[in-house]
Amino acid sequence: MNVLIKVEGVSKAYIKYGTDQEHVVLRDINLEVADGEFVCLLGPSGCGKTTLLKVMDGMIEPDRGRVILAGKPISEALGEVGFVFQDVGLLSWRNVLQNVWLGLEARGVPKAERTRLAMESIKLVGLEQFSNYFPYQLSGGMQQRVGLARALSIAPKVLLMDEPFGSVDAMTRNTLQKELSRIWEGNRVTVVFVTHDVNEAMFLADRIVVMGQAQILRSVDVKLPRPRWKTDTRSDKRYIELWTDLISVLDGAHAGMGGGR
Amino acid sequence: MSFRVQFLSIFVFFALWQIGARNLNPILMPTPWLVVQAFGDLLSRGVLQEAFMTSLQDLAYGYFLAVVTGLVLGIVVGRFVTAERIFSPFITFFMATPTIALVPLIIIWFGFGLTARVFLIAIVATWPVTINSAMGIKVLSRLLREVGWAFRLSEPQFIRWVALPNAVPYILAGLRVALGRAVVAMIVAQMTMELTGLGGLVMIYGNAFKTAHLIAGVFTSAVFAVFLSSVMDIIRDRFFPWIKGISA
Numbered sequence: 001m002n003v004l005i006k007v008e009g010v011s012k013a014y015i016k017y018g019t020d021q022e023h024v025v026l027r028d029i030n031l032e033v034a035d036g037e038f039v040c041l042l043g044p045s046g047c048g049k050t051t052l053l054k055v056m057d058g059m060i061e062p063d064r065g066r067v068i069l070a071g072k073p074i075s076e077a078l079g080e081v082g083f084v085f086q087d088v089g090l091l092s093w094r095n096v097l098q099n100v101w102l103g104l105e106a107r108g109v110p111k112a113e114r115t116r117l118a119m120e121s122i123k124l125v126g127l128e129q130f131s132n133y134f135p136y137q138l139s140g141g142m143q144q145r146v147g148l149a150r151a152l153s154i155a156p157k158v159l160l161m162d163e164p165f166g167s168v169d170a171m172t173r174n175t176l177q178k179e180l181s182r183i184w185e186g187n188r189v190t191v192v193f194v195t196h197d198v199n200e201a202m203f204l205a206d207r208i209v210v211m212g213q214a215q216i217l218r219s220v221d222v223k224l225p226r227p228r229w230k231t232d233t234r235s236d237k238r239y240i241e242l243w244t245d246l247i248s249v250l251d252g253a254h255a256g257m258g259g260g261r
Numbered sequence: 262m263s264f265r266v267q268f269l270s271i272f273v274f275f276a277l278w279q280i281g282a283r284n285l286n287p288i289l290m291p292t293p294w295l296v297v298q299a300f301g302d303l304l305s306r307g308v309l310q311e312a313f314m315t316s317l318q319d320l321a322y323g324y325f326l327a328v329v330t331g332l333v334l335g336i337v338v339g340r341f342v343t344a345e346r347i348f349s350p351f352i353t354f355f356m357a358t359p360t361i362a363l364v365p366l367i368i369i370w371f372g373f374g375l376t377a378r379v380f381l382i383a384i385v386a387t388w389p390v391t392i393n394s395a396m397g398i399k400v401l402s403r404l405l406r407e408v409g410w411a412f413r414l415s416e417p418q419f420i421r422w423v424a425l426p427n428a429v430p431y432i433l434a435g436l437r438v439a440l441g442r443a444v445v446a447m448i449v450a451q452m453t454m455e456l457t458g459l460g461g462l463v464m465i466y467g468n469a470f471k472t473a474h475l476i477a478g479v480f481t482s483a484v485f486a487v488f489l490s491s492v493m494d495i496i497r498d499r500f501f502p503w504i505k506g507i508s509a
Contacts, residue, residue, distance in 0.1 A: 093429070103413070136503060151411075
């Protein structure tokens with residue numbers, strides 16, 4: 001498999017407000033993501049996983065190191081990265097269709113064409129009945145689907161997802177996880193997915209990268225068969241072994257951070 | 262249900278007024294019926310219509326000037342920190358200056374006519390528009406900035422599609438406050454400069470102790486202000502339906 005994204009020696013630190021103490025968020029991170037791979041960044045809150053994801057889209061400039069996407073520095077990547085935010089970030093003054101075509105509109109895609117492309121991804125997330133609704137008329141789970149459709153509509157090479165199901169209820173979260181893996185089985189886009197939920201990571205990922213204390217602690221392949229929503233993966237012996245393993249790494253990470261933030 | 266209570270409340274108010282004022286000197290407090298008659302008199306002579314139109318004209322010019330100045334200044338101040346440092350002392354100063362204190366100065370500059378009235382209205386109503394537009398431009402969340410980055414919006418695209426619409430609820434709130442201040446300034450201008458419009462009408466009948474006519478004029482001014490702010494609400498709900506959604 002070809003490497004699609006390469007994170008090389010990335011470090012990032014902030015000065016703590018009102019002091020001259022440095023708070024290291026990322027310490028010399030190296031990571032490679034293969035084309036078509038689904039990677040989960042798993043770790044406790046404050047371990048730097050969201051910062052790493054934002055560095056991977058060029059949203060945050062690292063102090064040292066660089067990110068290469070398909071052979072080019074990330075700052076030159078135009079319309080090749082789709083980003084899904086934890087708090088969605090829909091534009092309240094645009095309806096679903098207009099929100100979803102934002103990235104296409106920015107690229108100057110003509111209206112007829114961007115309507116067609118946006119409607120395609122709206123259908124993919126099952127919201128074709130709601131294309132003229134405003135965000136305030138939608139539930140949290142539906143808003144998050146719009147966020148996903150918006151990122152998918154630009155046909156990105158890589159999809160970066162920052163705890164996208166972190167603020168919806170458990171039932172909706174389950175449904176959304178299933179839908180995401182169904183969509184992914186369909187298009188096999190490269191995904192980097194940030195989460196602090198072990199089960200979510202194991203359900204979705206080909207590979208889980210465990211983070212703690214600004215570092216990558218482990219990288220584990222998830223060898224569970226797909227599609228995972230059809231069978232009860234959780235009773236699989238390999239599932240339980242992997243789960244126990246991950247939990248013990250995470251416990252170590254969590255203790256090392258003084259119990260998180 | 263709630264409308265019925267409102268009607269009842271208004272009806273009781275007028276009934277109590279009628280009963281209370283029946284035995285009073287009408288110069289002190291006329292009955293509602295006398296006010297209605299004065300109203301009819303003013304209408305039949307065309308005095309009220311003329312005053313209403315003059316007021317509408319003064320307000321339209323003054324308010325329009327205030328909105329244009331306020332929006333331009335507000336967006337500049339909200340966008341550039343240096344502009345904010347330059348202008349904010351003056352904005353605070355003008356926002357705090359009582360309307361009426363400006364009247365003599367404006368008379369010295371512009372005389373007693375239309376120009377003077379429009380200037381007073383504009384200089385009073387500009388500042389709420391300025392302050393609110395500046396705030397609206399500044400309150401952009403980190404999330405929205407990141408969305409702009411994630412979808413690679415250019416600077417002009419970001420301003421047009423994100424920053425300006427995001428400021429709209431603040432700007433509309435500023436326009437409302439400004440409208441209230443503009444109406445007050447208009448009445449003050451019409452009372453203290455050339456006696457004209459609704460302010461002049463109230464002043465003239467007050468000086469003549471024709472209290473019923475005076476009250477009819479005050480009511481018309483109130484209706485005038487309520488009418489204008491309803492027009493603003495209708496515009497908001499028609500063109501920006503999402504504002505109700507995010508504030509609910």
